[in-house]
Amino acid sequence: MSTAAGTPTASSRTPAPPARTTAATAADTAPGGERTRRRAFGWQIRFAFLCLVWGFSFLFIKVGTEGFSPLQVTLGRVAFGALALLAILVIKRERLPRSARTWGHLTVAAFLLNALPFSLFAYSELTIPSTLASICNATSPLWGMALSVVALSEDRPTRRRVAGLGIGFLGVLTVLGAWQGFAGTDLTGTAMALGASLSYPIGWIYVRRTLGGGQHSHLAMSSTQLLLATLQLAVVTPLFTPLPTAYPVVPLLAVFALGALGTGVAFLLQYGLVAEVGPTTAQMVTYFIPVIATASGVALLNEHLAWNTPVGALIVLAGAALTQSKPRGT
Numbered sequence: 001m002s003t004a005a006g007t008p009t010a011s012s013r014t015p016a017p018p019a020r021t022t023a024a025t026a027a028d029t030a031p032g033g034e035r036t037r038r039r040a041f042g043w044q045i046r047f048a049f050l051c052l053v054w055g056f057s058f059l060f061i062k063v064g065t066e067g068f069s070p071l072q073v074t075l076g077r078v079a080f081g082a083l084a085l086l087a088i089l090v091i092k093r094e095r096l097p098r099s100a101r102t103w104g105h106l107t108v109a110a111f112l113l114n115a116l117p118f119s120l121f122a123y124s125e126l127t128i129p130s131t132l133a134s135i136c137n138a139t140s141p142l143w144g145m146a147l148s149v150v151a152l153s154e155d156r157p158t159r160r161r162v163a164g165l166g167i168g169f170l171g172v173l174t175v176l177g178a179w180q181g182f183a184g185t186d187l188t189g190t191a192m193a194l195g196a197s198l199s200y201p202i203g204w205i206y207v208r209r210t211l212g213g214g215q216h217s218h219l220a221m222s223s224t225q226l227l228l229a230t231l232q233l234a235v236v237t238p239l240f241t242p243l244p245t246a247y248p249v250v251p252l253l254a255v256f257a258l259g260a261l262g263t264g265v266a267f268l269l270q271y272g273l274v275a276e277v278g279p280t281t282a283q284m285v286t287y288f289i290p291v292i293a294t295a296s297g298v299a300l301l302n303e304h305l306a307w308n309t310p311v312g313a314l315i316v317l318a319g320a321a322l323t324q325s326k327p328r329g330t
Contacts (some may be wrong), residue, residue: 047281047285054180058133063250068255077118080256080260085226085258085267094217094219110226112203113207134183140200145168164319165325168323171313171319226263294309
C-alpha cells in the first residue's frame with residue numbers, strides 16, 4: 001500500500017499486524033479500556049500527521065521551485081528521503097539487499113516510482129496550481145484500473161471498478177473545465193501531472209512481477225530504491241540545470257521537509273499504520289491529501305479556486321474509491 005504523494009516503494013510484502021495489537025484487542029488486556037484509548041489516540045495522531053505531510057507536499061514542491069529548478073527540487077527530495085531512511089536503517093542494524101538482480105529491478109522501480117513522477121510533478125507546478133497537481137495525483141488508482149482493463153495487471157476488472165473508472169475521469173474533465181474548452185488551464189503542466197500519476201501504477205505492476213515475495217524488509221528495499229533514485233538524478237540534473245547560485249532558506253526548508261518528512265519519515269508511519277489498523281483504514285489517507293493540498297494552496301499560496309475544482313475533485317475521489325472496492329465476501 002502506498003500513496004503517490006508520499007514514498008512509493010518497491011517493497012512487496014504488506015506487513016502483517018502484530019499479534020493482538022489492535023485497539024479492540026487491547027481492551028481485553030487493559031483495565032478500564034485506558035490502554036485502548038491510548039492506542040486509538042496514538043494511531044489517529046499519526047494518521048493526521050501523515051495526511052498533513054502528504055497534503056502539504058504539493059505546497060512544498062511549489063515553494064521549492066521558487067528557489068531551485070524542478071530537477072534540483074526532486075534531487076533534494078529523494079536525497080533527504082534516502083538519508084532519513086538510511087539513518088533509521090543503521091539504527092535498526094539492517095542491511096541493504098546484496099543481490100545484483102534485486103538492485104537491477106530496484107533501479108527500474110526507482111525511476112518509475114520516484115525519479116520520473118517526482119520530476120514531472122515538480123515541472124508541472126511551474127505552470128499549474130498545487131491544488132490541481134494534487135487532484136491529478138489522486139487519479140493514480142484510476143490509471144491502475146485502466147491498466148488492468150487492458151490486461152497489464154493481474155487484477156480482474158469488475159463492473160463496479162469500471163464504473164469507478166468512468167466516474168473518475170468524468171471528475172478529471174470537470175476539474176479541467178472541459179465544457180469551456182479547457183480555458184485557463186495549462187494543458188502541458190496538467191499532462192505532466194497526470195503522467196506522473198500514471199507512472200505509479202506502471203511501476204507497481206513492474207514491482208509485483210519482478211520483486212514479489214522478496215525476503216527483504218520494507219525499510220531495506222525502500223532505502224535502496226531512494227538511494228538509486230538519488231544516483232539517477234545526481235547524474236541527470238547537472239546535465240540540464242546549472243548549479244544553484246544561491247540557497248534561499250524557505251525553498252531549501254521546503255525541499256528538506258518534502259524529502260525528510262514526506263518521503264522519508266512518512267514511509268515508516270505509513271507501514272506502521274497498515275500494521276496497526278489495517279490497509280483499508282490506512283489507505284483512507286489518500287482521500288484527505290487533495291483536501292489538505294487544496295486548503296493549503298488557497299490559504300498560503302493564494303491560489304484561485306473555481307467551483308469546478310472541488311466538485312471535480314470529489315467526483316475523482318468517488319471514482320477512485322469505487323476502483324479500489326472489492327465485492328462483498330472477498
